[in-house]
Amino acid sequence: MTARDMQIHRGRKFDQVLDGARQVFLSDGFEGASVDEIARVSRVSKATIYSYFADKRQMFTEVVRSECNRQAELALKLIDKDRPPQEVLTEAARQLLGIVLSDFSQRVFRICVAEADRFPELGRAFYESGPVLGRRRLCEYLRAAEARGELAIDDFDLAADQFAELCKATLWSRAVFGIQSEFDEAEIDRIAGEASKTFLARYGA
Numbered sequence: 109m110t111a112r113d114m115q116i117h118r119g120r121k122f123d124q125v126l127d128g129a130r131q132v133f134l135s136d137g138f139e140g141a142s143v144d145e146i147a148r149v150s151r152v153s154k155a156t157i158y159s160y161f162a163d164k165r166q167m168f169t170e171v172v173r174s175e176c177n178r179q180a181e182l183a184l185k186l187i188d189k190d191r192p193p194q195e196v197l198t199e200a201a202r203q204l205l206g207i208v209l210s211d212f213s214q215r216v217f218r219i220c221v222a223e224a225d226r227f228p229e230l231g232r233a234f235y236e237s238g239p240v241l242g243r244r245r246l247c248e249y250l251r252a253a254e255a256r257g258e259l260a261i262d263d264f265d266l267a268a269d270q271f272a273e274l275c276k277a278t279l280w281s282r283a284v285f286g287i288q289s290e291f292d293e294a295e296i297d298r299i300a301g302e303a304s305k306t307f308l309a310r311y312g313a
């Protein structure tokens with residue numbers, strides 16, 4: 109049984125512990141993070157932490173899951189799915205770029221890659237809470253737009269993955285390799301607009 113499979117016990121100070129764990133993991137990485145430090149930052153005892161989580165891996169997995177879900181839900185609230193594909197996809201691209209270029213996403217991605225051989229469940233948690241969730245939500249819109257005759261798509265999962273890769277063009281690789289850490293709105297808008305236009309050139313009805 110992996111940490112991911114174990115039940116999480118929630119209590120009065122659960123969110124407090126989760127916030128402290130988030131700070132420590134992002135600051136020290138997975139290997140460098142200690143339960144003692146998480147307890148100190150969270151202002152709780154180690155016993156309280158272990159009453160919620162079986163181990164450090166389960167704690168990290170929950171930090172990733174909760175933050176990815178929060179970012180995804182926030183992004184979706186800003187998108188009106190009844191608007192035309194050009195508008196919706198351009199805004200979706202902006203939101204996606206905001207997420208993948210965020211400090212949280214960059215740091216967690218590096219942690220998951222660094223620990224992939226020893227703890228593959230960490231990367232699985234990030235993948236399922238981030239890219240998989242995003243693809244599922246985008247597919248919902250693509251199917252609705254296709255039903256309205258606005259798009260012509262046979263493989264919705266593939267189309268959603270292609271859109272995500274178009275959005276990450278040039279910017280994500282520069283960020284993840286530490287070449288560039290800040291991106292202005294004009295640059296993000298340009299990439300988002302081009303991703304939308306390229307996608308619609310292939311899938312527009």
